Amino acid sequence: MKIGCPKEIKPQEFRVGMTPNAAMEAVAHGHEVLIETGAGVGAGFPDADYVAAGARIIGTAAEVFATADMIVKVKEPQAGERKMLREGQLLFTYLHLAPDPEQTHDLLASGCTAIAYETVTDRSGGLPLLAPMSEVAGRLAPQVGAWTLQKANGGRGVLMGGVPGVGPARVLVLGGGVVGTHAARIAAGMGADVTVLDRSLPRLRYLDDVFGGLFKTGYSSAGLLAELLPQADMVVGAVLIPGAAAPKLITRKQLGVMKPGSVLVDVAIDQGGCFETSRATTHQDPIYEVDGIMHYCVANMPGAVARTSTLALGNATMPFMLALADKGWKRACAEDPHLLAGLNVHAGQLTYAAVGEALGIATVDPKTLVA
Numbered sequence: 121m122k123i124g125c126p127k128e129i130k131p132q133e134f135r136v137g138m139t140p141n142a143a144m145e146a147v148a149h150g151h152e153v154l155i156e157t158g159a160g161v162g163a164g165f166p167d168a169d170y171v172a173a174g175a176r177i178i179g180t181a182a183e184v185f186a187t188a189d190m191i192v193k194v195k196e197p198q199a200g201e202r203k204m205l206r207e208g209q210l211l212f213t214y215l216h217l218a219p220d221p222e223q224t225h226d227l228l229a230s231g232c233t234a235i236a237y238e239t240v241t242d243r244s245g246g247l248p249l250l251a252p253m254s255e256v257a258g259r260l261a262p263q264v265g266a267w268t269l270q271k272a273n274g275g276r277g278v279l280m281g282g283v284p285g286v287g288p289a290r291v292l293v294l295g296g297g298v299v300g301t302h303a304a305r306i307a308a309g310m311g312a313d314v315t316v317l318d319r320s321l322p323r324l325r326y327l328d329d330v331f332g333g334l335f336k337t338g339y340s341s342a343g344l345l346a347e348l349l350p351q352a353d354m355v356v357g358a359v360l361i362p363g364a365a366a367p368k369l370i371t372r373k374q375l376g377v378m379k380p381g382s383v384l385v386d387v388a389i390d391q392g393g394c395f396e397t398s399r400a401t402t403h404q405d406p407i408y409e410v411d412g413i414m415h416y417c418v419a420n421m422p423g424a425v426a427r428t429s430t431l432a433l434g435n436a437t438m439p440f441m442l443a444l445a446d447k448g449w450k451r452a453c454a455e456d457p458h459l460l461a462g463l464n465v466h467a468g469q470l471t472y473a474a475v476g477e478a479l480g481i482a483t484v485d486p487k488t489l490v491a
């Protein structure tokens with residue numbers, strides 16, 4: 121198979137879909153790997169590393185899209201990239217379709233087959249291709265939140281760990297999955313007073329068993345949130361209902377009970393965000409203020425630490441990328457229900473129920489496509 125990896129074009133996105141090691145594995149499996157010139161530079165991988173791995177360097181994204189049977193990326197295809205997708209072509213990347221009707225319609229119109237990293241599952245009910253980036257974004261969230269809390273950036277002027285004689289910042293984490301757990305660990309490590317809310321009791325039990333002394337846990341409800349919100353200096357939005365639009369947990373009206381200069385970090389923004397006042401921002405212009413409350417809503421946070429993120433993502437995607445290349449999407453998905461869970465679009469049909477519900481589009485059961 122011809123596997124193509126274009127350079128990412130989303131603003132300030134420095135990750136790349138294939139590492140030189142991934143390219144080397146694919147070549148060893150008998151595939152041809154086409155990398156757009158400079159695709160890996162932002163993550164510290166010059167073209168020469170890919171050439172040494174046996175890949176071919178291609179001058180433009182247009183040539184990569186025109187030649188490859190499978191496109192491997194990081195971020196959802198941007199409008200110009202979507203125009204280059206074609207019938208029968210396989211796209212393997214993050215998509216986040218539920219909050220993005222335009223992208224969904226373009227993918228359906230292209231006739232391509234699109235497998236979304238964020239909905240591929242594993243045996244334990246986890247999301248193995250989202251997890252590495254959730255680890256990164258979770259660990260970044262207190263770091264960017266702490267920066268936003270600084271007075272010059274619009275924040276309350278509160279130091280995460282406080283100092284002897286002055287108490288620490290209070291951090292509330294909504295959702296105790298991968299993002300939430302990593303955010304809580306780092307915030308607690310910075311010395312903040314941290315509480316994690318989740319709706320899953322097994323998850324809360326796990327967090328209490330493993331991190332009992334480090335942070336507190338609470339069962340997520342509107343009542344408990346209303347109680348904790350006025351005390352919080354920082355709230356991290358880390359909830360997820362896989363594939364679906366994020367539930368709005370904090371309304372604009374509720375900003376009024378928060379302390380002026382408090383910070384909302386909405387990591388769930390890629391699924392539409394879990395605060396009513398969230399709108400996606402970029403690394404170039406990451407924060408804004410609504411009713412005195414600072415918001416950080418960057419939809420591709422891991423791009424800020426492109427090298428760490430590219431390596432972490434590559435570790436997770438490689439076996440799936442190889443299965444797709446070796447077997448073709450149909451057999452690979454027929455043999456692996458977890459990979460089939462990643463199928464969102466095929467030949468003009470939407471195949472992911474939660475996306476269909478969010479966007480009001482009829483879906484087909486992906487199992488019927490591989491039977």
Ligand SMILES: NC(=O)C1=CN([C@@H]2O[C@H](COP(=O)(O)OP(=O)(O)OC[C@H]3O[C@@H](n4cnc5c(N)ncnc54)[C@H](O)[C@@H]3O)[C@@H](O)[C@H]2O)C=CC1
Nearest residue numbers: 253254257295297298299318319340359360388419420421
């Ligand atoms: N902005 C960015 O750059 C990035 C964003 N993300 C996003 O972060 C979000 C979280 O991802 P993960 O932690 O990997 O998901 P996860 O599935 O590991 O965790 C989500 C948690 O939310 C909980 N939850 C669901 N509804 C809730 C509610 N109403 N109240 C409290 N908890 C609730 C679930 O029980 C689960 O424990 C996703 O939308 C993901 O796409 C992930 C990586 C990068």
Ligand SMILES: CC(=O)C(=O)O
Nearest residue numbers: 214253390419420422
């Ligand atoms: C998960 C995601 O959207 C990202 O890493 O950018």
Ligand SMILES: [Mg+2]
Nearest residue numbers: 196216390419
């Ligand atoms: Mg996105």
